[in-house]
Each structure stands twice: as C-alpha cells, then as structure tokens.
Amino acid sequence: MQSTPNYLWSTEDLLGQGATASVYKARNKKSGELVAVKVFNNASYLRPHEVQMREFEMLRKLNHKNIVKLFAVEETGSSKQKVLVMEYCSSGSLLNVLEDPANAFGLAESEFLIVLQCVVAGMNHLRENGVVHRDIKPGNIMRLVGEDGQSIYKLTDFGAARELEDDEKFVSVYGTEEYLHPDVYERAVLRKPQQKAFGVTVDLWSIGVTFYHAATGSLPFVPFGGPRRNKEIMYKITTEKPPGAIAGIQRQENGNIEWSYELPVTCRLSTGLKDQLIPVLANILEVDQEKCWGFDQFFAGTNDILHRIVVDVFSLQQASSHRIYIHSYNTTAKFLDAVFKQTNIAPHHQEYFFEGHLYELDPNLQAHNFCRTTESSPLTLLSTSEQPEDVLGVRYRDPALDFPKLVPRVDVVADCSAAKSAVGAAHQTLRVGQALRRGRELLARGLQWVIGNLRSECCRILEQRRGAQAVLACLQLTQGKTLVLFQAVPGGSRDPAGVDVLETRLQRVDQELSQCSHSVFDFQGALDGILAELLKDRQQVHEDKSIQQMEWCLEKMQGIYKQFKKARTCLSEWSVTCDLQLNNSIIERLGGAAPTPSV
Incomplete structure (x- = not known):
C-alpha cells in the first residue's frame, strides 16, 4: 500500500504505466471517493525541472468536461514523490474499447459520433488556452459512462503538452510511434538528423490517425509486418501518400503500397457519415504542414458534421438503408438531392411512405420539421421511375475472410490472438x-x-x-x-x-x-x-x-476467448516468476543475497 496525506492505493490496482509514471486506482481516506493517482518514477526526475512541472501547470490551467480533472498535487509520505490526484474514469480508455473484439472493425456509428464530439470539444478547449497536447492517441482518451448510460470521453496525459500558439513552432519530440506526424517520426523514431520545427498541426495528424482507428478498428498506415517491425516503410507510406488518400497498406514484403481514398466496407459507419468524415481525414492526414488544415478549418469541418441531423431512409426497390446527414435548416429540395446522391433516384421520382401512410414533403419544409426517423423506422422510398432500379442490398465483406488461420502447434499467445480475431469476425457476421x-x-x-x-x-x-x-x-x-x-x-x-x-x-x-x-x-x-x-x-x-443460433455460437466463442486470455495471463505470470527465480539463482551462485520473489 502507498499513500499521500489524503489518498490511499495499492500498487496492484495499476490502471496504466508509461516511461515516467504509473497510474493507480486510489481512494480518498475520508470519503472513500475513487480517484486516479499518477505516481512519477525516478526516470521522470531526470528531466529538467520545468518539464517536470509542466504537466501540473497544464492541468491546473485546464477546466473542461472533456479533459480529465486535476483534484490535487500531493507527495507520498516516504519518498516525497509527486503525485497527481485526478478524476477516475471507470471504463478505461478508448483503446480498451477498440481492443474489445466487438469493435474489431470499428465503433458503432452512434459511439463514433460521441468520440468525435468529445475529442473536438476537448481539443477546442486546449487551443483556446494555447496548448498543444503532442501525444493524442486512443490510450490517452479516457472513458466513463454518464448517468444516462452514454459514454463521455476525456483527454488525459499532459506530460508532453506545452503552450504553443498557432504561429509558433517547437523542436522537441514526443508521442507514440503509430500516431506521430511523419516529420516528428523521422527524428524521434528513425533518429535522422533534421532541422525541421513542428507546429500545432502535429496534433491534427495524431487526431486523424485516432479517428481512423476508431472508425475502422485498424491503423491507417500499415507496412508489411506491422508499423514497429518495418519503420522505414512506415515512414515511406506516410510521406509518399498521395493527396486525398486516407490509408495505405503493404500486404507483401517489399510489395507495392495499396492506397485508399475511402473507409473500408467493413467500417460500421453509414455512407452518409463517411461522405462527411473522409474530407476531414484527408485534410488533416496531410504530411506537408503548409497544406494541412489548421485548427480553425478542422473545427469548422467537424462541427459541420456534429450539427447535422440524421434522416433514415429505406429504398424499397433497392432493398438498401441510407442515413442522410443534413442541416436542420435545409429544405426538402436539399434532402431529395442528398438522397439522389446515395440512391441515384432522381428527386422527381422519389415518393415516400412513413408508418404505413404516403408521406408528402412540402418543397419548402425544413428538415427539423420532418418526421422523426430511426434505423428501424425510416422513411420508405419508392421510385416512380419506369426504369427498374438496381438492387443495392446490404454491402459487406464476407466475414469468413476475416477468420484467422489456425496454426498446427500449441502456442497460447498465438491462440489467444486467433481467438480474439475469430470473435471479432463472429461479431461482424452477426451484424451482417x-x-x-x-x-x-x-x-x-x-x-x-x-x-x-x-x-x-x-x-x-x-x-x-x-x-x-x-x-x-x-x-x-x-x-x-x-x-x-x-x-x-x-x-x-x-x-x-x-x-x-x-x-x-x-x-x-x-x-x-x-x-x-x-x-x-x-x-x-x-x-x-x-x-x-x-x-x-x-x-x-x-x-x-x-x-439466435449465431448469438449462441458467439457466446460460446467469447467463453473460449476468455479462457485463452486467462491462460495467456497465467503464462505471463509464470514467465515472470521463472525470470525472478533464474535471476535469484544467478545471484546466489555469485554469492549475493536473493530477494524474495513476488508477482
């Protein structure tokens, strides 16, 4: 157990760990209120004093519902280590959400919109206070569930943050590899000497990668073997990306890079939302800092999405569902044009039914006065054209293609990974x-x-x-x-x-x-x-x-996956124990005193 004058925690209640600090779940000694404490390790004290103090100062300055609150700065009784006492987010991070096999192909549309709204609001508060975060990633976006059962996401970990106005630059490097702007990646990861200075737009690149990850369940730029195994190709993909491309993947060793200008069909977002989101991603995933959007454009683009309303439409002859994102002040004419863009049914051939009755749309009617639709209760579109409409149906990629190949040998770690992939594919099969x-x-x-x-x-x-x-x-x-x-x-x-x-x-x-x-x-x-x-x-x-049979099958698969996770955890603990015993044996042979092993 460790404590400060007002808070108490166990080192077993670890919430997260970084290079300079660990975060634990703690309680207020008097009220029992749950909090998170960030305890800095010895490596953190090797940094310059002003860098050590920067996070405290940043958190004291910031106050927003989408940024984790700082309650107090205290010291541990024995070592006098600095401890940040912060708001406890009981539902983990956005990364935890994305690692759930149910979200293997990205978040549901409703949840993605909450992430978008929360991150944009949090970043807007940072820019209003002249702060650049420099380490935006799913692991630094915490989640808690509000009283209404809806998620609330909050930015956290301001260890790399600093004050920086839009026209200022910085030269120090921070961040996490997969989410780094290529210019920062070149120096921080590839260790190549260069004299480039970095502006606030490096946060926008990280946000773009984060949004793509949240929308699809995958990173946008992936060399063969993964980003951390092939760093040079990772850099090549991000720097040679054509304008407008939002993803690039290398499927074979030394193979060509496949560029993508669209979100994948496995993505759970509707075509209507994809059409709004893709231009935002294309303009913030821009390697040239001069061509990249600034924050004003980013906030304008994302708020344009967030301030739209949704009208659900089901095209009868095409047997396809559509979500139309329009502004509440848009009239019927704008709505009919938006439907035409997705269905190719001309406005004068569109006839609608709602809840069993013919639904007449006055040309001057504004969208906020339309009937309230849902996915299961949409406007039903009938084409009056004499030409037969092409059936669109449900667009999907065969989930069987995403089931992993099982290796013939016993490997708990590989089997656990395969089980996770299989459960993710099963969730997708059920959704289809x-x-x-x-x-x-x-x-x-x-x-x-x-x-x-x-x-x-x-x-x-x-x-x-x-x-x-x-x-x-x-x-x-x-x-x-x-x-x-x-x-x-x-x-x-x-x-x-x-x-x-x-x-x-x-x-x-x-x-x-x-x-x-x-x-x-x-x-x-x-x-x-x-x-x-x-x-x-x-x-x-x-x-x-x-x-029902698919749900039953998925439930059984999830049970198997949980067993594999448990076996993997036990294997890791056993491995740590073996390492400790081996180290103790070596120390004893050298004549030293072996410490008592503990896991």
Missing part, C-alpha cells in the same frame, strides 16, 4: 445477419404499405367508376328521351343527326367501364396474392432461428 434480417423486414413492411396504398387507390377508382356509371346511366336515359322527342315531332320518323353516334359512344364507354372494373378486380386479386405471400414470408422470418 442482423442487417440482412432488418432489410428483409423493412422490405416486407414497405411492400405491405405500398399494396395497402394501391388497394385504397383501387377502391377510389371503383368508387369513381360507380359514379361514372351513374352519370352514364343518366346520359343513356337522356339520349333515349331525346330520341323519343325527335320521333314525336313532325318528320320525327327520321333519326336525328348524331343521336345514333351518341348512343354508340355511350355503349362503348359502358363497355370500357366494365372492362376497367374487371381489370381493377383482377389487380386487387393479384395484390391479395402478393400480400398473402408477404404474410407467409414474414411468418417464415419470425420462425427463422438463424440470428
């Missing part, structure tokens, strides 16, 4: 299955609405036909009376001109009305047949247990 099921249900429901609308239209036509039939009967009666009158007058034995023609026309109209009735009745019969098939299909969907 759920999306297909949801699409099938929306398709059946939308068709029912269209059929219901057509049946109502048929009833209206038949009602109009009955009205027309009554008018026709009156016309035929009038025509008969007219004929009698003409025949009653002198010379009336001769048929009046046009009376025969009128009678012929009325008879033809009568026949056409009868044919129309028969056609409408036949059409109603066909609709009833389709409706019966739909009801049968919905019953089959209800009886289908595929999703």
